Amino acid sequence: xxxxxxxxxxxxxxxxxxxxxxxxxxxxxxxxxxxxxxxxxxxxxxxxxxxxxxxxxxxxxxxxxxxxxxxxxxxxxxxxxxxxxxxxxxxxxxxxxxxxxxxxxxxxxxxxxxxxxxxxxxxxxxxxxxxxxxxxxxxxxxxxxxxxxxxxxxxxxxxxxxxxxxxxxxxxxxxxxxxxxxxxxxxxxxxxxxxxxxxxxxxxxxxxxxxxxxxxxxxxxxxxxxxxxxxxxxxxxxxxxxxxxxxxxxxxxxxxxxxxxxxxxxxxxxxxxxxxxxxxxxxxxxxxxxxxxxxxxxxxxxxxxxxxxxxxxxxxxxxxxxxxxxxxxxxxxxxxxxxxxxxxxxxxxxxxxxxxxxxxxxxxxxxxxxxxxxxxxxxxxxxxxxxxxxxxxxxxxxxxxxxxxxxxxxxxxxxxxxxxxxxxxxxxxxxxxxxxxxxxxxxxxxxxxxxxxxxxxxxxxxxxxxxxxxxxxxxxxxxxxxxxxxxxxxxxxxxxxxxxxxxxxxxxxxxxxxxxxxxxxxxxxxxxxxxxxxxxxx
Amino acid sequence: xxxxxxxxxxxxxxxxxxxxxxxxxxxxxxxxxxxxxxxxxxxxxxxxxxxxxxxxxxxxxxxxxxxxxxxxxxxxxxxxxxxxxxxxxxxxxxxxxxxxxxxxxxxxxxxxxxxxxxxxxxxxxxxxxxxxxxxxxxxxxxxxxxxxxxxxxxxxxxxxxxxxxxxxxxxxxxxxxxxxxxxxxxxxxxxxxxxxxxxxxxxxxxxxxxxxxxxxxxxxxxxxxxxxxxxxxxxxxxxxxxxxxx
Numbered sequence: 001x002x003x004x005x006x007x008x009x010x011x012x013x014x015x016x017x018x019x020x021x022x023x024x025x026x027x028x029x030x031x032x033x034x035x036x037x038x039x040x041x042x043x044x045x046x047x048x049x050x051x052x053x054x055x056x057x058x059x060x061x062x063x064x065x066x067x068x069x070x071x072x073x074x075x076x077x078x079x080x081x082x083x084x085x086x087x088x089x090x091x092x093x094x095x096x097x098x099x100x101x102x103x104x105x106x107x108x109x110x111x112x113x114x115x116x117x118x119x120x121x122x123x124x125x126x127x128x129x130x131x132x133x134x135x136x137x138x139x140x141x142x143x144x145x146x147x148x149x150x151x152x153x154x155x156x157x158x159x160x161x162x163x164x165x166x167x168x169x170x171x172x173x174x175x176x177x178x179x180x181x182x183x184x185x186x187x188x189x190x191x192x193x194x195x196x197x198x199x200x201x202x203x204x205x206x207x208x209x210x211x212x213x214x215x216x217x218x219x220x221x222x223x224x225x226x227x228x229x230x231x232x233x234x235x236x237x238x239x240x241x242x243x244x245x246x247x248x249x250x251x252x253x254x255x256x257x258x259x260x261x262x263x264x265x266x267x268x269x270x271x272x273x274x275x276x277x278x279x280x281x282x283x284x285x286x287x288x289x290x291x292x293x294x295x296x297x298x299x300x301x302x303x304x305x306x307x308x309x310x311x312x313x314x315x316x317x318x319x320x321x322x323x324x325x326x327x328x329x330x331x332x333x334x335x336x337x338x339x340x341x342x343x344x345x346x347x348x349x350x351x352x353x354x355x356x357x358x359x360x361x362x363x364x365x366x367x368x369x370x371x372x373x374x375x376x377x378x379x380x381x382x383x384x385x386x387x388x389x390x391x392x393x394x395x396x397x398x399x400x401x402x403x404x405x406x407x408x409x410x411x412x413x414x415x416x417x418x419x420x421x422x423x424x425x426x427x428x429x430x431x432x433x434x435x436x437x438x439x440x441x442x443x444x445x446x447x448x449x450x451x452x453x454x455x456x457x458x459x460x461x462x463x464x465x466x467x468x469x470x471x472x473x474x475x476x477x478x479x480x481x482x483x484x485x486x487x488x489x490x491x492x493x494x495x496x497x498x499x500x501x502x503x504x505x506x507x508x509x510x511x512x513x514x515x516x517x518x519x520x521x522x523x524x525x526x527x528x529x530x531x532x533x534x535x536x537x538x
Numbered sequence: 539x540x541x542x543x544x545x546x547x548x549x550x551x552x553x554x555x556x557x558x559x560x561x562x563x564x565x566x567x568x569x570x571x572x573x574x575x576x577x578x579x580x581x582x583x584x585x586x587x588x589x590x591x592x593x594x595x596x597x598x599x600x601x602x603x604x605x606x607x608x609x610x611x612x613x614x615x616x617x618x619x620x621x622x623x624x625x626x627x628x629x630x631x632x633x634x635x636x637x638x639x640x641x642x643x644x645x646x647x648x649x650x651x652x653x654x655x656x657x658x659x660x661x662x663x664x665x666x667x668x669x670x671x672x673x674x675x676x677x678x679x680x681x682x683x684x685x686x687x688x689x690x691x692x693x694x695x696x697x698x699x700x701x702x703x704x705x706x707x708x709x710x711x712x713x714x715x716x717x718x719x720x721x722x723x724x725x726x727x728x729x730x731x732x733x734x735x736x737x738x739x740x741x742x743x744x745x746x747x748x749x750x751x752x753x754x755x756x757x758x759x760x761x762x763x764x765x766x767x768x769x770x771x772x773x774x775x776x777x778x779x780x781x782x783x784x
Contacts, residue, residue, distance in 0.1 A: 176619030179587060184685075185608025186637040193638065198624050289586075289606050 024448040029361025032354045033373060039416045040379040043391020047252040050394055057253055060229060064237040065257060071147060071233070072215035075154035076208050082155070083162035083207070086307045088196065089300035090163070091170035092288040101308055102167070105160035108311070110470060110524045111517070112477025113157065113220040114494045118501070118513045119314030120144070120153055122321060149225035154218065158211045160311065165210070169203035170196070175287065182289035191290045209269035213262055217381060220479040224498070234258045238384045243484060248390055255387040262382040321507075322514025329511045330496065337519065340476055340492040343411055344523065348472035350415035352464055355422035359430035360452075377423050380416040388413050389481045406485045413481050418471040425470070429463040430456070465531015469524040476520045493519065539563040539598045539688060541584065541721065543747070546593035548579050555579055557747035558593075563688075566715065566722040567750050568736035570729070571743040572767050577725040580740075580747050581691045584723070585612045608637075613687040613720075615695040620678035621666040627653065627677050628662040634684030652680040656710060672703045676710070683714050690715060692724040704728075708735050729757065729768065743767065 090102065108116065124130050124144050131141035144152065173195050181191050219235045226232060232240070234254050241251040291300065330336075358377070362370040392409050393402040402409070437455045479494040486495060493516040500509040543557040555576035561567060569577040582588045584595055586607035594603045597611055621630045632641050632649040641649065653662055656676040666674050675695050682690055692711065696704045712735055715722045726732055732739050738750035743763035760768065 174619060176616065177622065179607075179616070180619060180622070181637070182587070182607035183585065183612070183614045184633050184637045185606075187608075190637045194622060194625075194633075287587075289608065292606070 025360040025364055028357035032357040033361075033376075036354070036377060036380065036416060036419065039388060039392070039412060040383050043388045043395065044252060044255060044383060046391040046394045047248045047255075047387050050248045050252075056250065057257075060232070061234075061237055061250070061254060061257075063229065064232045064234050064254075065261070067147075067231060068216055068233040068235075068258075069261070071150050071154070071231075072212045074147075075151050075158065075215045076211040078151065078155050079158045079162045079211050080166075080204060080208050082159055082303075082307070083166050084200065084204075085299065085303045086159075086163045087166035087170055088291075089303045090167055092291045093297075093300050093304070095304075101304065102164075104308070104311055105164050107315070107521075108157050108160045110473035110477070110520050111157070111315075112479075112494055112520050113153075113218075114224065114479050114497050114501075115318055115477065115513045115517050115520075116157055116314065117153055117221060117224045118497070118509060119318040120149075120156055122317035123313050124149075124152060128317075145225055146228070146231040147226075150221055150231060153221040153225055154211075154215045156310070156314065157218075157221070158214060159307070161214075162207050162211055163307070165207045166200070166203060169199045173199055178288055178290075186290060188290045188293070188296055205269040205272040209265060212265055212269075213381070216258065216261060216265070217384070220494070220498075223479070223483070224501070234261070235384055235386075238386050239484060242386055242390055248394070251384075251390065252387055255384040258384060259379075259382045318510070318513050318517055321510040322517075325507055325511030326514065328508070329515065330500070330508055332491070333496070333512065333515065336491045336493055336496050337515065339407070339490060340494075340519065341523075343407060343414070343482075343492065344472045344475040346411050347414040347418060347475040348468040348527065350411065351418040351422045351471045352426070352468050354415065354419055355426045355467065356430070356460070356464075358419075358423055359427045362427060363431045363434045374423065374427070378420045380419050385413050385417060385481045386484055388416070389485060393485070403485065403487050406482070406487060406490055409485060410481050414475050414478060415471075418474065421474075422467040422471055425463050425467040426460065429460050433459040462531045466528050468531070469527035472527055473520040473524040476523055477516065539721075540596075541689065542594075542596035542599070543580075543584075544594040544596055546583065546595065547591050548576065548583055548588065549591045550579065550588070553579075554745050555742070555747060556593075556745065559747075559749035561721065561723075561750065563721055564719060565738055565750070566712075566736045567724065568732035568739045568753065569723065569725045569742055569747070570727070570732055570739055570767070571741055571763070573727075575742045576745070576747065577742045578693050580742065581614065581693055581723060581725060584610075584689070585614045585691055586610050610689075611687050612689045612691055613682045613685050614691040615675065615678050615682065615693065617694050617697055618674075620695065621674055623666050626663050626665060627658060627669070630666065630677055631680045631684065634681035634686075649680075649684065652683045653677070655683060656680045671698055672707065675699075675707060679707075679710060679714055683718065686718050688718075688720050690720045690722050692722070694725050694727070697727065704731065705734065711735065733757070 090098065121144065122128055124142055126141045126144070128142075134141060142148075177195055178191070181194060186194060216233070217235055218233075219239070222231070222233045222236045223239070226236065234257060238251045238254045238258075241247045241254065291297070358373070362373060365373075389409055392412070393405075396402045396405055396409075433456045437459065438451065477494055478492075479498055482492055482495055483498070486492075491499070493512060497509050497512045497516060500506075500512060540563055541561040543559055546557045548555045553574070553576065557580055569580065571577055579588060583590050586602075586605055590603065594601050596602065602610055621627075625633075628646075628649060629639060631653055632639055632646065634652075635641055635645050635649065650659065650662060653659055656679050658673060658676055658680065661669060661673060661677075666677065669677070678695070690711075696707045699707065708731060711722070711724075714720075722736070724731070724736060732753055736753050739753045739756050740750045741748045741756065741761065741764055748761075756764065
């Protein structure tokens with residue numbers, strides 16, 4: 001048997017098998033993958049290969065690893081533990097202000113971390129109302145620095161995310177299932193066993209993992225509330241290795257330890273996850289007949305009240321303490337605000353462009369390799385931004401004075417770090433638009449850029465606006481790479497706040513906190529709204 | 539053991555329905571009428587899934603209007619979503635004995651027997667996802683058998699099945715209703731289904747559920763609303779039926 005056509009060999013086949021599409025998709029997408037890998041792995045390699053004396057990992061570094069795992073486990077366990085009853089209460093109760101509370105749960109995601117820390121210090125700190133209340137009973141004030149403060153701040157920042165993720169899980173149970181449980185006479189306990197626990201088995205491991213990883217890689221919280229030999233995380237140890245000891249070899253080794261930690265956690269969480277097999281229901285809002293006993297209502301009301309106060313008190317403290325200070329803002333505030341936006345807006349644009357290029361590539365690839373590339377995008381989160389930044393500095397050093405490049409380097413790193421989020425938001429929308437409309441567009445002769453502009457982009461605007469808002473707000477509040485590389489005369493709002501708090505100018509910090517909070521919220525709202533202007537596109 | 543709709547009124551948006559009649563025990567009633575006319579809503583009010591704006595639902599002269607669905611004397615089969623997809627056929631059926639599924643060995647045996655009754659003995663360990671549409675509804679009927687409630691409401695659970703399969707399922711319903719001595723209320727779009735199983739038919743049209751009329755007589759001399767719903771083609775079989783009675 002002879003085949004008439006020779007099968008061509010070589011790399012062309014590989015591309016042909018893995019990818020069906022035009023060069024319009026392949027080139028930008030492939031370029032993005034290369035940039036992504038160069039920025040993450042390339043710069044790590046540059047740091048590892050940097051010649052010079054390195055002390056290797058010391059006992060303090062291993063203590064930092066233990067502390068990292070411990071605080072992340074405790075933070076994730078408490079966040080998820082409170083989120084379960086909170087999400088259940090939100091899922092089965094209807095009350096005035098429910099929509100506002102759910103919206104409030106979205107705020108900590110775009111809330112600058114340093115502002116959150118400021119608000120938490122105002123409530124839970126030595127001079128705050130919580131300590132004053134304890135004093136009434138003759139108890140000593142709360143000491144917030146160290147493990148308790150780190151965990152408190154991580155729960156404050158992640159409990160809302162956990163609650164939202166679990167609430168999505170509850171919403172994924174079709175209303176028809178609740179109707180059936182009611183018809184069969186099931187009470188709260190049976191509904192829990194039949195519907196809610198199987199759903200949680202599927203959703204909890206992923207939720208726990210996300211929060212665990214966010215707490216492992218979190219930096220600003222530990223920088224401000226932790227520190228010292230007993231409350232240092234791997235990320236903070238990397239920062240100190242670079243800033244205090246200038247030991248790039250040790251920093252890179254620590255960064256690899258952190259990547260391994262993230263990978264192990266991911267593998268474990270995936271091992272625990274079980275898929276829930278709920279059939280898709282009609283999108284009627286579920287009406288519930290269980291949980292109407294006085295006890296159940298009391299518990300639900302208590303949990304909702306607790307969560308609302310826990311979130312609202314520190315935020316109100318930021319506003320109340322900041323308002324009087326608006327009259328006396330630091331002189332360089334407006335210049336600082338300008339620098340902040342000069343970083344944040346390009347970060348959002350760059351990250352969206354990268355995500356779109358990747359999505360165009362991935363939506364035409366075989367599912368397996370596509371998933372590998374999507375997973376690789378998470379490297380931007382797992383690898384310490386300080387190591388990435390140091391690597392870029394080492395690579396740039398022969399050509400240009402790297403400190404003059406502090407802002408472009410910060411933009412590049414923040415864009416790569418935001419990529420996992422923007423890709424996660426844009427990829428499903430892109431795939432849906434591609435599946436439904438690319439063929440229709442092609443049938444009327446659209447191709448390449450025209451196809452994107454007329455057939456796909458209008459259906460992506462909503463997701464792109466949301467992703468851009470999220471990325472820009474996160475970048476506005478970012479207190480990461482910039483702390484390491486900013487020359488003294490360059491400052492962003494979070495950095496200014498950090499410097500003020502470090503020199504105990506709390507009143508000035510309060511004013512900056514309020515400006516920072518408003519900036520983050522406004523930039524999110526504006527970009528998110530910009531994506532929604534075409535309301536007729538669903 | 540009578541179901542009574544006492545000056546019942548249901549409002550949902552711009553739709554409203556009123557009903558004021560009693561249904562004696564053990565009867566088999568079809569509900570027929572145009573889509574969106576409120577046939578399902580009447581069953582939902584009886585089963586406790588929607589609250590009436592006025593009036594009462596009585597069971598054996600006791601007011602059950604505000605009761606939770608689970609404590610009403612009603613088993614209900616919906617068009618779909620009658621089974622939990624993550625549970626086996628056996629577990630789904632066993633819920634009919636006790637919804638927490640803590641069953642004794644003897645009760646599990648009863649569950650298997652009920653499955654055998656509906657012809658699913660060999661499917662007990664499978665998940666609903668691999669069953670055919672007809673098999674899924676058979677499983678739900680086995681659960682009805684075990685729940686043993688005095689009222690069975692069918693909200694078109696067989697609408698997606700072909701004519702032969704639908705006839706088969708109605709025969710099974712007939713058998714189960716006779717077995718547990720239940721009153722049957724069945725929403726249908728098919729006049730021949732009403733004729734096959736229901737001795738009386740409730741016409742639901744123009745915002746009113748009318749008191750039940752003997753099915754044969756109703757179709758022999760259809761009121762205007764039913765005539766509009768059936769159209770000329772729909773009426774012909776019943777004319778033929780009267781001309782040449784079986």
